[in-house]
Amino acid sequence: MKLNAYTYAFPFKEPFQTSSETFTERRGLVLELKDGEIEALGEAAPLHGFSAETLDEVVQQLKTFSSEIIELFQKALSLDAMQVFHRKNNIYPSLQFALDTLVVDFLSQRAGTTAQDFLFDDYSDKLQVNGIAPISKGEKTLKRIEELIDKGYSTVKIKIGQAFENELEELRRIRSLYPDLKLRLDANRAWDLEEAVSNLSKLESLDIEYCEEPLAKATVENYKKLQKKTRLPLALDESLVKIRDWESIMPVISAVIVKPMVLGALSKLFATNRLANNHGNKVIYTTSLESGIGRTMTVILAAGLGNRDSAHGLSTGSLLTMDVWNDGTYINNGSVSLPDRSELGERYHxxxxxxxxxxxxx
Ligand SMILES: [Mg+2]
Structure with missing residues (x-):
């Protein structure tokens, strides 16, 4: 049995901008465990602005624990044993995700089954995917939306929170041109409570599926106040890792955005699902601009744990110029089909x- 690890830096097709920085490449770590015929894969790619750990810290931690990890795989390996390992050693979330992916891939191959059948009794074979369009770029936004509709997408996500009045005007135009399109928004914590109340009330008539992270200060009190003053469904994303009592906000929101690369261990993902289900919240799975290995695992988790009637954010692979494999094989017509692992293995080689x-x- 041999564990290999590789760091990668895959360039983006276009520089990727966050509110504070510009990135030209995505960096991450791929784990590869070989045992006879079995070749299992996992990926850790901390996401800037979301993950607390850096890639260098993940690499250091992997080096510290690599012999213990191999020992775990040689002994009575199970997902439960790996959860204990994470807790005992304070493993970083992105490395938890990589190791759990590795365990699932390894054990499912050993059992001669797929990762989805290994993890779930019941899952969807096919999931809708949302497209992403820029805002406040005039004709560029409309052109992008038309392209997405032509490709079969029926849900589009738009980031807002820069210049609201322009964005509102643009969204009204989009809604009048495409009355059936599902629109979801992400404000990435752009507004204080007063702005959020005022802006969301102006958006209410546009039939928005939900708005992610409207509040700069994501407190339980602020979300309670906001929910009383708007009918627009609210969703949490980065607050799941940034604030401690996000669970108390669950009763007043409608959806939770789950990024497995950021949250980490499968035990956490299952617990988040149970909590969301208890509050009747949609669970939307989202990739984190990582390589095809992390994306494939995220697709499988979305198929078993995600909301079945909603689109999921799984199509970030098209933003990279280089990859371990290409999404084009399994994302078609605005939907993703569960990948055939063996085919991906070939592409990986x-x-x-x-x-x-x-x-x-x-
Ligand atoms: Mg978001």
């Missing part, structure tokens, strides 16, 4: 050259 320069000594 043909693109392995992209990883090799980053091999780490464990």
């Amino acid at each position: 043909s693109n392995h050259k992209y990883l090799e320069p980053g091999q780490i000594d464990l």
Whole structure:
């Protein structure tokens, strides 16, 4: 049995902008465990602005624990044993996700089944995916939305929170041109309570599926006050890792956005699902601009745990110029079909050259 690890830096097709920084590439770590015929994969790619840990810290932690990890795989390996390992050693969330992916891939291959059948009794074979469009770029926004509709997308996500009056005007135009399109918004904590109340009330007539993270100060009190003053459904995303009592906000929101790369261990994802179900909240799964390995695991988790009637944010692979495999094989017509693991394995081999320069000594 051998554990290999590679760091990668895959360039984005276009520089990726957050509110404070511009990124030209996505960096991450791929784990590869070989045992006879079995070749299991996992990925850790901390997401800037969401994850608390850095890639360098993840690499250091992996080096510290690599022999214990191999021992775990050689002994009575189970997902439960890995959850104990995470807790005991304070493993970073992105590395938890990589290790759990590795366990699921390893055990399902050993059992001769797929990861989805290994994890779930029941799952959807096909899920809708949301497209992403820029805002306040005039014709560019409309062109992008038309392209997405032509490609079969029926849900589009739009980031707002920069210049609200322009955004409102643009959204009204989009809604009047595309009355059946499902629109979801993400304000990424742009507004104080007063602004959020005023802006969301102006958006109420536009039939918005939900708005993620409207509040700069995501407190239980603020969300309670906001929910009393707007009919627009609210969703939490980054607050799941940024504030301690996010669970107390669940009763007043409608959806929770789950990024497995950021949250980490599968035990946490299952617990988040139970909580969301108890409050009747939609669970929307989202990838984190990582490589095809993390995205594939996220698709499988979305199929088993995500809301079945909603689109999920799973199509970020198209933003990378280089990858371990290409989404085009399983994202079509605005939907994602559960990938056939063996086919992905082949694609992985043909693109392995992209990883090799980053091999780490464990
Ligand atoms: Mg978001």
